[in-house]
Amino acid sequence: MKHKIYALILAAAVSAGMCGCSGNKKADSSASENRFDAYNFSSVGDNEYNASPDIEAKPVSKICSSIDGPVYSTLKELVDASDYIVIGHATDKGEVKNISLTGEDSLPDKTMQEATVPLTYRTLRVEKVIKGSSISENADVSFMQLGEPEDSMEVKLETGEDYVIFMNIYDDIDGKPVYQVSSFTDSTFRIKEDYSLLAGSKNEYCARYDGLPLSTLVSDIEKEI
Amino acid sequence: MKLGRVLCSIAVCSTMIIGMSLNVHADELVKGARWSYCDVCNNQPRCLLDVNTDYMKGAWAAPRVKTLAFTRWVATSNVRVRDTAYSAAKVRLQTYNNANSKWPYGSAAALTCLVNGNGKVFTTTPSASVFGKKITAATILFNPAYSNKGSDYEMPMRKVVVHELGHVMNLAHPSADRYSVMRGGILPWNDYDKPRAFDITCIRQMYK
Numbered sequence: 001m002k003h004k005i006y007a008l009i010l011a012a013a014v015s016a017g018m019c020g021c022s023g024n025k026k027a028d029s030s031a032s033e034n035r036f037d038a039y040n041f042s043s044v045g046d047n048e049y050n051a052s053p054d055i056e057a058k059p060v061s062k063i064c065s066s067i068d069g070p071v072y073s074t075l076k077e078l079v080d081a082s083d084y085i086v087i088g089h090a091t092d093k094g095e096v097k098n099i100s101l102t103g104e105d106s107l108p109d110k111t112m113q114e115a116t117v118p119l120t121y122r123t124l125r126v127e128k129v130i131k132g133s134s135i136s137e138n139a140d141v142s143f144m145q146l147g148e149p150e151d152s153m154e155v156k157l158e159t160g161e162d163y164v165i166f167m168n169i170y171d172d173i174d175g176k177p178v179y180q181v182s183s184f185t186d187s188t189f190r191i192k193e194d195y196s197l198l199a200g201s202k203n204e205y206c207a208r209y210d211g212l213p214l215s216t217l218v219s220d221i222e223k224e225i
Numbered sequence: 226m227k228l229g230r231v232l233c234s235i236a237v238c239s240t241m242i243i244g245m246s247l248n249v250h251a252d253e254l255v256k257g258a259r260w261s262y263c264d265v266c267n268n269q270p271r272c273l274l275d276v277n278t279d280y281m282k283g284a285w286a287a288p289r290v291k292t293l294a295f296t297r298w299v300a301t302s303n304v305r306v307r308d309t310a311y312s313a314a315k316v317r318l319q320t321y322n323n324a325n326s327k328w329p330y331g332s333a334a335a336l337t338c339l340v341n342g343n344g345k346v347f348t349t350t351p352s353a354s355v356f357g358k359k360i361t362a363a364t365i366l367f368n369p370a371y372s373n374k375g376s377d378y379e380m381p382m383r384k385v386v387v388h389e390l391g392h393v394m395n396l397a398h399p400s401a402d403r404y405s406v407m408r409g410g411i412l413p414w415n416d417y418d419k420p421r422a423f424d425i426t427c428i429r430q431m432y433k
């Protein structure tokens with residue numbers, strides 16, 4: 001372990017709704033039209049903010065945020081970081097639960113303390129289990145996605161569309177696990193009607209599966225387990 | 226191993242090249258709001274930013290993580306970030322501890338939240354800094370899953386703290402080829418937990 005190279009910095013594309021408490025959350029409408037491009041960080045034009053701290057900010061219609069965490073550069077790293085890899089689809093748009101952004105109730109800044117972040121709890125129908133022993137095929141499980149159903153905080157699974165999903169357990173509610181993607185950027189591959197893939201990430205090791213058959217990815221995953 | 230190993234692209238630039246490019250690209254980090262002098266400086270010649278670290282727990286609070294991370298910025302920029310137990314400090318560093326939810330930010334190691342002068346809350350932005358009149362408060366949330374990590378994790382965790390403190394000063398993520406502690410990805414196991422020349426120049430431009 002001593003000489004391993006870690007990279008903790010950077011990664012997940014998360015956006016808009018993280019302006020939790022302001023009441024000015026605005027969904028990125030383009031995200032729903034082209035969700036698989038949503039990992040491109042949206043940019044904010046120069047005229048949308050001010051360089052001077054002394055000038056009142058102009059309204060900003062679209063804001064991108066990020067979370068600093070591990071990024072993976074190979075399929076093996078992603079496989080190792082995922083306790084569960086399944087093929088499945090979301091059966092609903094889910095229910096939103098707002099939680100405290102910081103989880104603290106003693107912050108000196110009231111605005112920060114009252115800020116919230118939305119979590120969407122969805123139902124995921126698991127069709128095939130590629131990795132993970134305590135999850136059943138043809139079962140419905142709870143799946144949490146950061147943000148609201150229509151925002152681009154995290155790339156949302158299209159309801160009814162099949163995906164290869166890399167995930168871990170996020171929480172346990174009433175004795176039942178709630179799952180979450182293991183990487184906000186790299187964890188989903190959509191399966192198209194002809195069983196070819198559309199990677200949810202433009203990271204090279206993911207994007208190279210674009211257009212390739214599902215069986216190729218499954219085979220590569222199985223080699224890494 | 227839960228932590229992902231990543232990146233190793235080594236951008237070895239000469240000082241001259243870095244210096245030349247700074248003039249052109251420093252703007253990518255320094256647009257947007259910043260801490261107001263009157264809020265943080267108390268008429269000191271250097272900006273003084275009090276940071277309450279009492280809520281950092283476990284490995285995040287280890288001296289070789291937290292304390293060393295602070296020295297990285299103190300030694301290299303004209304903003305002095307001071308580790309304090311001052312309860313009213315406008316910057317709070319804390320290991321996430323929400324009675325109603327587990328850490329919802331996936332495998333992320335940390336998340337920096339900023340409040341601007343317009344009363345809006347932002348998390349750190351990848352390509353542009355936080356907008357608005359000024360920054361009035363900041364909180365860095367650390368993933369509790371790392372709290373029990375051993376000494377092997379000290380260096381990467383320290384880098385996370387250094388990086389997040391950069392966000393507190395409203396540094397954004399620069400382009401991928403930038404030689405910066407704010408960059409996504411990382412250089413090999415070396416002394417790369419310090420602000421680089423680019424970071425220092427940006428801070429100095431912001432907090433003249």
